[in-house]
Amino acid sequence: xxxxxxxQGVNAVAWSPDGTTLGTxxxxxTVNLHLVAEGYRLLGTLQHSRVVRSVKWSPDSKxxxxxxxxxxxxxxxxxxxxxxxxxxxxxxxxxxxxxxxxPLSRQVASGSWHADAVRIWNTKSGRRSTELRGHTSxxxxxxxxxxxxxxxxxxCDDIRLWGGGSSSSxxxxxxxxxxxSNHAAEESATGGHSALxxxxxxxxxTGVVWSLDWADDGKTLACGxxxxxVQLLDxxxxxxxxxxxxxxxxxxxxELCGHRGVVRSVAWTQRKCQTRRRLASxxxxxxxxxxx
Numbered sequence: 194x195x196x197x198x199x200x201q202g203v204n205a206v207a208w209s210p211d212g213t214t215l216g217t218x219x220x221x222x223t224v225n226l227h228l229v230a231e232g233y234r235l236l237g238t239l240q241h242s243r244v245v246r247s248v249k250w251s252p253d254s255k256x257x258x259x260x261x262x263x264x265x266x267x268x269x270x271x272x273x274x275x276x277x278x279x280x281x282x283x284x285x286x287x288x289x290x291x292x293x294x295x296p297l298s299r300q301v302a303s304g305s306w307h308a309d310a311v312r313i314w315n316t317k318s319g320r321r322s323t324e325l326r327g328h329t330s331x332x333x334x335x336x337x338x339x340x341x342x343x344x345x346x347x348x349c350d351d352i353r354l355w356g357g358g359s360s361s362s363x364x365x366x367x368x369x370x371x372x373x374s375n376h377a378a379e380e381s382a383t384g385g386h387s388a389l390x391x392x393x394x395x396x397x398x399t400g401v402v403w404s405l406d407w408a409d410d411g412k413t414l415a416c417g418x419x420x421x422x423v424q425l426l427d428x429x430x431x432x433x434x435x436x437x438x439x440x441x442x443x444x445x446x447x448e449l450c451g452h453r454g455v456v457r458s459v460a461w462t463q464r465k466c467q468t469r470r471r472l473a474s475x476x477x478x479x480x481x482x483x484x485x
Contacts, residue, residue, distance in 0.1 A: 195219070195482075197480070197481040198480060199479040199480070199481065200479065201478070201479055203457065203458070203480070203481055204219050204245060204246045204455070204457045204458060205247045205475065206475040207248045208461070208462045208473065209253075210465065211232065211254040211255045212462060213254075213319070214227065215227040215229055216250070216257065217475060218245030218458075220289055221479050222244060222245060223245065223259075224239040224241070224248055224259050225238050226239070226276075228274075236274055239267075239276060241259065241264060241267070243261040243437075245259060246261060246289055246290050246380045247260040247291050252297075256270060256271065258292045258294065258316070259421070260290075260303070262289070264284075265283050265284055265302065266279040266281065266284050266292060266303065266314065268281070276462055280316065282319045283319070284303060284314075287443065288305050288307045289305050289306075290304050290305055290331070290333040291303060291332070291333060291334045291335045293337045295313075296337060296339055299317055300322065302314075302333055302337055303333065303335060304333055304346060305332060305333030305458050306331045308324075308331070308332065309329060309332065309348075311333065311355070312336055313325070313434045325344065325346070327355075328348045328351065328463050330348045331348060331349075333402065333404075334346065334404045335402055335406075336405040339410075339446040339467055343356035344356075345405045345407065347403070347416070349401050351395070351399075351402065352395040352402055352405065359400065375428060376403055379426055380424040390421050392448070401419040401455075403418055403419065404457060405417075405459070409469065413425055414428035415460075415461060417459040417476070418455075420448075421476070422446050422448050422452070423448070423459055425445070425447075425448075426446065426448075435449060449454050449472075452473075452474065452480060452482065453478040453480075455477045457476050458473075458475040458476075459472065460474075471484065
């Protein structure tokens with residue numbers, strides 16, 4: 194559909210769920226906010242002190258989470274087209290790569306360079322509630338499925354689907370109200386969350402999986418990787434408590450070619466906000482490509 198040029202590499206791209214704004218996180222330490230209805234006109238920027246690696250809006254579009262290399266997760270509160278910093282979550286020890294909001298609560302999942310686990314954070318308290326362990330290398334991409342029951346995570350040539358939870362898997366109400374903190378600490382110590390315990394390892398020969406994002410059908414997974422392509426994968430989430438550990442191949446529905454460097458980020462629009470589904474991809478070549 195169109196291409197947005199940036200002076201440096203783009204590590205993150207995200208649509209606001211209300212369909213009004215496209216955000217990009219860049220090597221020049223800024224988050225750029227573009228107005229979709231005005232031809233992606235640059236609305237403004239949010240500043241970090243390091244390279245920005247992740248940008249993601251909350252499901253209601255009222256909060257924006259951004260993350261930078263060896264920095265905290267920043268939670269920005271949105272009022273119209275203005276953003277003010279509401280909270281920071283200390284993730285500085287993990288060299289953050291990716292953030293994903295739970296569709297049903299104010300929790301975020303993160304992937305990082307210095308950890309082989311998916312970490313889940315409560316954005317109200319700023320505390321880490323649990324970890325999902327299974328990868329053998331750094332986790333550079335995380336994506337919560339639209340139904341809140343599963344998470345996809347990517348590493349070196351490896352995608353894992355975590356499932357087995359109910360629709361309340363990510364609500365975390367007890368932790369948000371300040372109860373059950375000991376239980377959360379126990380879960381973190383044992384390296385797993387009972388509601389997201391099932392795991393399927395999916396091997397792919399596309400290099401490092403830098404970014405993942407679910408389409409709103411809950412079955413199609415977009416994947417950006419080091420082979421300079423965007424792949425659309427047939428990846429229905431694990432089926433509840435019947436999901437079992439094992440390996441499976443993810444079928445490639447379509448491959449999109451247009452970048453001249455590593456694809457660092459992919460992001461779907463939500464169909465409820467736009468008549469046509471769009472996919473944005475961003476990479477080391479400084480391009481943000483909007484696909485129909």
